[in-house]
Amino acid sequence: MNTTHLILVVVGMGIVTFLPRLFPVFILEKLSLPPLVERWLKSIPYAALGALIFPGILTIDPSNPWIGVTGGIVACVLALLRLPILAVIAGSILTAWLANAWF
Structure with missing residues (x-):
């Protein structure tokens, strides 16, 4: 595994874990629970x-x-x-x- 591939994997994992945390902020902000x-x-x-x-x-x-x-x-x-x-x-x-x- 070369360095570029490793960096892409780390960035991809960061995006995958960040998105599920980001979406509820925008969704729950507009809802009245x-x-x-x-x-x-x-x-x-x-x-x-x-x-x-x-x-x-x-x-x-x-x-x-x-x-x-x-x-x-x-x-x-x-x-x-x-x-x-x-x-x-x-x-x-x-x-x-x-x-x-x-x-």
Whole structure:
């Protein structure tokens, strides 16, 4: 595969992933959606984030999943206390590190 072909593939992939994100902006801007649908659409980023993070929590150490679960629980508690995001991340990492030493 030569450089030109590789660049064309990367540009093509960029266009293919950009277009589905661009079209809803123009379509939804002109529509008036019911409040229930708007609330549902606003919750999708949180659901996607959970779907991305949860498998990582369970597979941080496949032989001992409690390490990731403990870090995840601490992260949830710190987030519920409305601590800054860096404190939540640092707390969960520290907890997972300590749990690794204990388990």
